[in-house]
Amino acid sequence: SLLAEPGLRWDEAERDDMLLSTLSAGFADCGARLGADPFAWQWGNLHRAIFEHATSRIRPENVTEWNVGPRPLGGSRSTTMLAGYRMSDFGVNLGASVRLVMDVGDWDKSVCINAPGQSGDPRSVHYGDLAETWSKGEYVPLVYSKKRVEEETVRRITLLPE
Known part of the structure; x- marks a missing residue:
């Protein structure tokens, strides 16, 4: 209402000046970050997720190859694909790394993702094999029955006490 009905805080000329200056500044900032062609701008080129390994900042050789990403990501703080971000660089710093869709009528049709x-x-x-699938909002099977688990098993690890 402050924009539609100026008068309480500013007059029409002040409102128009504020809109022009802030929109122009925002447009210039997007150009600096994403390039000169606005038709090529994509939210995922700014809004990216990096899964940083816990030791990558403290190891003497700064092992960053253990980090996964950056992966482009949709969403924001106010969407169903919740993905909060730092205002300074739009890097994702909040969101669901694990998602489940459970089919209680047929457990083997359940799906999940873990990034x-x-x-x-x-x-x-x-x-890091699920990072791309996760960033696209996709899922992998979450099988339940013994038969389906055996069908999907790639490797079995047996742990035995001494």
């Missing part, structure tokens, strides 16, 4: 992957070991092929 960046199913392993916490950066040496594993499953450490």
